[in-house]
Amino acid sequence: MEDIYWRENIDSVGVFFELSLVCLREAWENSEFESHGLVEWLDAVPTGYIVAVVSFDEASNQLSDMARRIFYEMGSSMIDRLKFRASWYFVGQKGIGAYTPFEDLNIPQGNNWANPIQTSFCLPKSLHKWAGRKDTSPIASSTASDGRNLPKRHFCAKYDRHEEFCSGSNIDSPIMPRHLHDEQRANDAIFNVPILVASGLAPDSLRITLESLLMQEGLNTQMVLVTYDKEYSENADLAALFHVKSVAIQSNGSYNAHLLLSLSNAFSIFPDASSVIVIEEDVTLSQDYLQYFSSIYEPYKSDSHVDLALAFNSNGFNDTSGDGQTVYRIKNHLPIGSYLMKRELYEKHIRLREFCCTERGNWDLRDSTALVPGLSRIQIRVDELEKQNTLFRRDRIHSQNQHLINAEFETSDEYSTYLNQLIHNTKKSIPISDIISIGCDQWTAHLDTNSLKSILLTFSKKSEVESLFDCLKMYITPKILRSTSVFRFTLNQSTEVIVVAENLKID
Known part of the structure; x- marks a missing residue:
């Protein structure tokens, strides 16, 4: 003794x-x-x-x-x-x-x-x-076990809707980030970028997001902040269980208002951060999500023309998604799902502008330029009602492996040079008006995408581009349509489609 x-x-x-x-x-x-x-x-x-x-x-x-x-x-x-x-x-x-x-x-x-x-x-x-106390909890053992995860057991005893997470085979599994296998990345700058998880009202959805976040190699949990509606304390307990910070938000009930207050809190809590990674509600991350942001972070940070870097390709449908190596530069692309946002963009176009962001999915960010992956690094979970939205009415694909990112996106000049070369080297072209006449389904059915590496689709007026995207059931906004001169997507993961004006002029 x-x-x-x-x-x-x-x-x-x-x-x-x-x-x-x-x-x-x-x-x-x-x-x-x-x-x-x-x-x-x-x-x-x-x-x-x-x-x-x-x-x-x-x-x-x-x-x-x-x-x-x-x-x-x-x-x-x-x-x-x-x-x-x-x-x-x-x-x-x-x-x-x-x-x-x-x-x-x-x-x-x-x-x-x-x-x-x-x-x-x-x-x-x-x-x-x-010994002598018998624990009557349905999920707790009556004897001590060195491998028990007590906080997880307590959480599961208190809350439902987490069946698999709280199942007998998973109840004591540890909650920790994946080990960083490449020690050369130990000082990777992306690990010091704050990550804002703006949770909605569904704790099971937040748990799924946090589980996918912990699958990112080398994640620094001290840089993760969960914001939640103050009426839903279960989300705070989830954040504690996953060893991340949490802040209660008092909003007017809309998720858009919650997201704006969450951004304000994130930039305040991390005052020295030049950027914040934002993860919106109902998002599951691919395993190479953080690796992708790491690959584009330095060009994103050093390019004064770039304000956002997205993890979501709005046209990443099964038959129009790009590959894992490609990154597009797109003007006026709205932040969707998950993205890197610069503090400068937030200060100039969100925080100080009263009417910039009153409606989610329709923010006015004034000629911002976004880096957009050819292949999405996230999935967005939607209910049946949301499947009426153009973004979600068809099946999508997302990354399953790590990819080496091509470098042509890194500066505006490099990207323009690359597009000029791509257009010059593409021998086959067809007017969009011809495609609309015969119908998109018939055109794609007869297109030999296995042997055709790229194809030019030309337009004489922007309304033809809008008709093409509508015909192919793809996503486009009026702001992107007005400000973009070259549109890119990939058919059936094999043929790159370049949509350009008849004069082939690139801004």
């Missing part, structure tokens, strides 16, 4: 074996010391460590159900009786699966403070011999 001495000063504790001390006090009500932080700290305590807890002043108000559940798992039989201004001490052990005998609680009378607890005892290295 080893001795531990608690002196008059609560911050002065003599420790002679592996022990962690927690002091719960009035500061608990301070936003800088939230209960979610305690949950993360307790989760990090190694199995077998003894934890000593004392309350000082007032400790109960901001103590979450999840934190109380963890103390229960560590051996507390009194945690659910902890009240306002109560005096409480507790010595438990991570993984004990039993009630500890080292605990006492004094409940106050009225609004007074409870009487202090004065005690002394010798503490053994292990508390397991005090």
Whole structure:
């Protein structure tokens, strides 16, 4: 047995074996010391460590159900009786699966403070011999297990709609980012770019997004911020479970308003960040999502003409998606799904402009230029009603592997040179008016995409381009139509289609 001495000063504790001390006090009500932080700290305590807890002043108000559940798992039989201004001490052990005998609680009378607890005892290295409590939770084991994921078990006991995540085979699986296999990327700048996850109202959707985020190699969870509607605290518990920051948002009920407030919070919480990665609601990331942003980050950052870098190709349908190596430069492309956004764009065209962004999907960003992948790095989950939207009424594809990115997108001049060469080297062309006359389905059915590497489609007026996109059931906006002179997509993942004016002039 080893001795531990608690002196008059609560911050002065003599420790002679592996022990962690927690002091719960009035500061608990301070936003800088939230209960979610305690949950993360307790989760990090190694199995077998003894934890000593004392309350000082007032400790109960901001103590979450999840934190109380963890103390229960560590051996507390009194945690659910902890009240306002109560005096409480507790010595438990991570993984004990039993009630500890080292605990006492004094409940106050009225609004007074409870009487202090004065005690002394010798503490053994292990508390397991005090087994005797049977845990009746349907997901918890009646015996201790060194591999148990206590925070996850507590979360699953409290919330439903997470069936597979909380299943018996997954309940104790660790929650951590994928290991970075390429050590040369350890100092990759993308790992220090803040990631804003602007969650909606569905916690199961947020969980799926966070699970796909943790599949990104080398992810720095300290740079991840989840914003959530303050009425939906389950999303805050999810953020704590995934070891990321969270902020409650009070909005007017629309997701667009929530997104704008989320952007404001992200740029405020990370004041030195020149850009923020934004992940909107109902998004699942491809495994090479962060690798893709890493590949384009330096050209994106250094090019003053580029304001956004998207992870979503709005025309990434099964039969019109580009490949994983290609990145387009597109003017006036709206931010959709997930994207890198520069602080300068936010300050000039979003934060200071009252009417720029009143409707989601129709933001006025004034001649911004976006980098857009040929192959999407995200999936957007939609319900049946949203499938009426042009963006989602047909099946899409997204990246399944890592890709080396071609360099022609890196500057405006390089991109124009590349397009000129592509147009010059493409021998087959057809007027869009001819395609409209015979019908898009018939034209594509007779097009030999296996042997044809590229084809030019020419127009005499922009309305023909709009007719072509409508005929092919593709996505285009009036702003993109007005500001773009060359349009690109790929038919059946083999033939590149270049849509240009009859005079072949490139801006």
